[in-house]
Amino acid sequence: xxxxxxxxxxxxxxxxxxxxxxxxxxxxxxxxxxxxxxxxxxxxxxxxxxxxxxxxxxxxxxxxxxxxxxxxxxxxxxxxxxxxxxxxxxxxxxxxxxxxxxxxxxxxxxxxxxxxxxxxxxxxxxxxxxxxxxxxxxxxxxxxxxxxxxxxxxxxxxxxxxxxxxxxxxxxxxxxxxxxxxxxxxxxxxxxxxxxxxxxxxxxxxxxxxxxxxxxxxxxxxxxxxxxxxxxxxxxxxxxxxxxxxxxxxxxxxxxxxxxxxxxxxxxxxxxxxxxxxxxxxxxxxxxxxxxxxxxxxxxxxxxxxxxxxxxxxxxxxxxxxxxxxxxxxxxxxxxxxxxxxxxxxxxxxxxxxxxxxxxxxxxxxxxxxxxxxxxxxxxxxxxxxxxxxxxxxxxxxxxxxxxxxxxxxxxxxxxxxxxxxxxxxxxxxxxxxxxxxxxxxxxxxxxxxxxxxxxxxxxxxxxxxxxxxxxxxxxxxxxxxxxxxxxxxxxxxxxxxxxxxxxxxxxxxxxxxxxxxxxxxxxxxxxxxxxxxxxxxxxxxxxxxxxxxxxxxxxxxxxxxxxxxxxxxxxxxxxxxxxxxxxxxxxxxxxxxxxxxxxxxxxxxx
Amino acid sequence: xxxxxxxxxxxxxxxxxxxxxxxxxxxxxxxxxxxxxxxxxxxxxxxxxxxxxxxxxxxxxxxxxxxxxxxxxxxxxxxxxxxxxxxxxxxxxxxxxxxxxxxxxxx
Numbered sequence: 166x167x168x169x170x171x172x173x174x175x176x177x178x179x180x181x182x183x184x185x186x187x188x189x190x191x192x193x194x195x196x197x198x199x200x201x202x203x204x205x206x207x208x209x210x211x212x213x214x215x216x217x218x219x220x221x222x223x224x225x226x227x228x229x230x231x232x233x234x235x236x237x238x239x240x241x242x243x244x245x246x247x248x249x250x251x252x253x254x255x256x257x258x259x260x261x262x263x264x265x266x267x268x269x270x271x272x273x274x275x276x277x278x279x280x281x282x283x284x285x286x287x288x289x290x291x292x293x294x295x296x297x298x299x300x301x302x303x304x305x306x307x308x309x310x311x312x313x314x315x316x317x318x319x320x321x322x323x324x325x326x327x328x329x330x331x332x333x334x335x336x337x338x339x340x341x342x343x344x345x346x347x348x349x350x351x352x353x354x355x356x357x358x359x360x361x362x363x364x365x366x367x368x369x370x371x372x373x374x375x376x377x378x379x380x381x382x383x384x385x386x387x388x389x390x391x392x393x394x395x396x397x398x399x400x401x402x403x404x405x406x407x408x409x410x411x412x413x414x415x416x417x418x419x420x421x422x423x424x425x426x427x428x429x430x431x432x433x434x435x436x437x438x439x440x441x442x443x444x445x446x447x448x449x450x451x452x453x454x455x456x457x458x459x460x461x462x463x464x465x466x467x468x469x470x471x472x473x474x475x476x477x478x479x480x481x482x483x484x485x486x487x488x489x490x491x492x493x494x495x496x497x498x499x500x501x502x503x504x505x506x507x508x509x510x511x512x513x514x515x516x517x518x519x520x521x522x523x524x525x526x527x528x529x530x531x532x533x534x535x536x537x538x539x540x541x542x543x544x545x546x547x548x549x550x551x552x553x554x555x556x557x558x559x560x561x562x563x564x565x566x567x568x569x570x571x572x573x574x575x576x577x578x579x580x581x582x583x584x585x586x587x588x589x590x591x592x593x594x595x596x597x598x599x600x601x602x603x604x605x606x607x608x609x610x611x612x613x614x615x616x617x618x619x620x621x622x623x624x625x626x627x628x629x630x631x632x633x634x635x636x637x638x639x640x641x642x643x644x645x646x647x648x649x650x651x652x653x654x655x656x657x658x659x660x661x662x663x664x665x666x667x668x669x670x671x672x673x674x675x676x677x678x679x680x681x682x683x684x685x686x687x688x689x690x691x692x693x694x695x696x697x698x699x700x701x702x703x704x705x706x707x708x709x710x711x712x713x714x715x716x717x718x719x720x721x722x723x724x725x726x727x728x729x730x731x732x733x734x735x736x737x738x739x740x741x742x743x744x745x746x747x748x749x750x751x752x753x754x755x756x757x758x759x760x761x762x763x764x765x766x767x768x769x770x771x772x
Numbered sequence: 773x774x775x776x777x778x779x780x781x782x783x784x785x786x787x788x789x790x791x792x793x794x795x796x797x798x799x800x801x802x803x804x805x806x807x808x809x810x811x812x813x814x815x816x817x818x819x820x821x822x823x824x825x826x827x828x829x830x831x832x833x834x835x836x837x838x839x840x841x842x843x844x845x846x847x848x849x850x851x852x853x854x855x856x857x858x859x860x861x862x863x864x865x866x867x868x869x870x871x872x873x874x875x876x877x878x879x
Contacts, residue, residue, distance in 0.1 A: 425844075428859075432779050432840050439843055620872075665796060665829040672788035707821075734828045755828035756839070759786070 176375055185370045190363055197505070198356045205349045209342060216338045217333050219282070222291055224265055225256050229719040242309065249302035249312075257295050264288035264394040269770070281337075320671045342356045357713060410452055414445035455589040462596040467516075471599055474514040476550070480539070482745050483521050485752060490529050492764065496537055498529070503542035510550060511625025512601050520594045520605065524554040524618050526591060528698050530559035534596070538539055543624065552620040553608065560612040569607070649765040653678035655770060656697065660690035660716065661705040661732065665753065670703060672730075674766065687711030691719045692726075702771055703753070704731040706744070721748060727767045732757075776867050780874065785834030793869065796833045797872040800826065804865055811857050819857065821847040837867055 268702035301307060301315045421438040424430065430438070440459075461467045480500045491498030519537070528537040533555030544549050561569065572590050591605070598605040602623025610616040657679045659670045669681040672682050682697065687708045694702065702720065706713035717729055730751040731744040742754045753765050785793050803822055810819040823842040830839035839859050848856045 363794055429775070431775070432837055435844070436840050439840075439847075603842075663825050664828060664831065665792070666794050666797070669786075669789065669829055669832050672786065707824075734824055 176378060178441055179371055179585070181374070183367050187363060191360065194356060194359055198352065201352055203354075205345050208345050213342075216335055217265060217344075218266060219287075219335050219338065221259060222327070223285060225259055225291060227296075227320075228252070229502065240250045242667045245309070245312075245647055246302055250314075253295055253299045253302060257292065257299070260288055260295060261290045264292070281330070281334055281364050284678050285327075287327055287334075290327050292325065293318050293328075349722050354644075407452075407456065411449065411640060414449045416453075417445045418442050448670060455593060458593045459589050462593060467597070467600060469513040469516060471511055471513055471682060473509045473511055474517075475508065476510050477516055478745070479514070479521060480541070481750075482518060482742060483525055483539075485745065486522065486741055487525055487529055488768075489761075490526075490539060492532065492676065492761075494529070496532055496535060497528065497536050506543045506550070507624060508540060510622075512622055516601060517622065520550065520597050520601075521554075523590045523594045524605075524620065526553075528556035528558060528616075528618075532556045532615070547623045549603065550622050550624045553617055554620070555617040558617040560614055561607065561610040561616055562612055565609055566610065570605070583745075587627075594620075631720065647760040647767075649761050650677050650767045652767065652770065655679040655684065655700040658682045658684060658690065658693055658697075658699045658702045658764065659732075660684040660703065660713075661688070662686055662708045665704075665707065666732075667718050670762060673762045676759075677763055678766075679766075687713065687716035691723075694720045695723050699723075699727055702727060703732045704729055704749070706731055706733040717748055730765065730769060773863075773866055774813065776863065777870065778869070779837045780870055783834040783836050783871075786832040789833050793833055794875045796835065797868055797875060800835070800838065801865075801868045804861065806834075808858075808861055811854060814854060816843060816849040816852060816854070818855075820833060821845055823849070825842065835871065838864065 206484070297319050298316055301312055301319075304312075307315065328668050330503060353548055421442045423439050425435060425442075430767055446610060458467075484498075484500050486496055525537065525539060536555070537557075538555045540553045540554075540555070542553075543549070544551060557579050595605040603621035603623075605618065605620050608617040609618040651675070655678075657674055658665055659674070660683075661667045662685050664685060667685065671681045671683060682693060682699070689712050690702070690704065691711075704713045704716060708716070711719075713733070720727075720729060725748075728750040729748075731747075732750040732755060733740065733744070734755045744752045751765060753762065753768055757765075803826075807819055807822050810816070812823070823845040826835075827839055827842035829844065830836065830842065841864050845857055845860055848860070
């Protein structure tokens, strides 16, 4: 799992950018809000001032009425006159102040009010009424009553003329004030809304995606930790299992070697002991090889050696190595081509053999009856070799198939106990297949019915690669009773320096009706081969004059069409591969039963 | 040696090879001398070659004990265990002589 550093960096950058933008935006809105608020507050002040100014004028007008009350209450005319003039003087000052204010104050927002006041000449009219009041007060000719009537008359006139105007103006001012308060309220709500929208936008744009990334990363981390723990547990289980797998054969080997030291052991017991020691030693060796392979794969240290290889040789070799197993279990074992295959492919021969041998070996291991078929086809469009390994074995459950290719998990512990194995083979094979430019998968499987694996590898052919016109040889191991084999008319040369072997093989093969010739050395064999056209040669490898390999070369120079089988006491896989590479078409191991010899000869003569 | 006698009684050659058994026993006795010579000279490589051959063809001729002993000697030769090989060689000698006697007498 890779933590996305770029993603974290980008997210941090986004956060910083959006944070800066948000901050600037909020500052701008706040500044604008403050500005407007300030404006509105100022307006409120102006409202209040205007209202006060205009109301003052209204009060002044009303005060004119009060003057008339002074006229009635003050008995002394002289005092009255003096009081009246004093009051009028005060009022006049106020009117002048109002007028000056009207002239100086030209607030654009209240221009209309200003114009009304100016147009209606409120100040001038007020002054006019006060001058009248003043002249009345100064007059020596008017009586108290007359003064009173005149003052009342002025007051009424001023009240009806100016009062209403001023009331209107005050009403307008109040309305304006209320409107601006509402505006302030609306602005506040807009500000709150904008901040909310900004928060939502930031949330959606930044935080939501950030949280989903964090959640996703958290899931990945959790998943990774679970996988690591699972892998660690699997490795622990694997090591425990491997330890058991190693100890089990070692116990057998050590135990039976101790047993073999006993002189009183019966012959069959010794034979059994030696066989068990050998089998377990081979098993241990293959286990160690598997562990080494998986170790290399895990540490990416597998080296591939790509070169042009002969495809048929891979199949021939695998068939030759495994057909004995098939025959022991009486399973139909065959290699077939679905279409024409390239003669050579460019791949790692050793690894391809390893994969196919593992797949076919598994198929044979898990099949007790029926068939194991290996079918190959070449897909020219993709330059791919496809190999299907089909068996009629025990099959694989869905649960097992999930774990089948994992190196440290076994498909089924119970199956492994019954059939043996470490469970590494398929993991190794899949990794190697991928290294060869392909893959290994389960194509189909059914419990109790069988399984088909499909292997694909890059064929690496070129334009000059020859596609074989006729299919490669198909290899089949049909179940044949050796007693029914009829080789009448076939000429077979048996080459072995030990007459005991010659006699033995002669006795075996004579029963089939074949004409047998014997040679007791390499040179004798080559001479007979040159003189007679045989149908098949059985050639021992270890001979005193020239060995089997040298004899083979000489024979093939003369005629390379005749099948020559190696007949040797060496049964190791390496020896089989060596004989195959040398050019032997088959490898039979001594000691050999009549059945194996007859069937081996029969199959090669059938081709 | 009683065990060897019991084993001999149970051994039978494959059909068609009975006529070769006496000659087989004779040839093996001759080769046994060669084997003992190799062992005495500590030439275990040559000794292994001899028994390797025996291992390959003894059973069909009804010389199962010889086959089993050959396998043992091959293993001992790899381990350089001369003493054990000599012990087994003595047993083989008894065995082959007894086999030849029985076959000759038509028993």
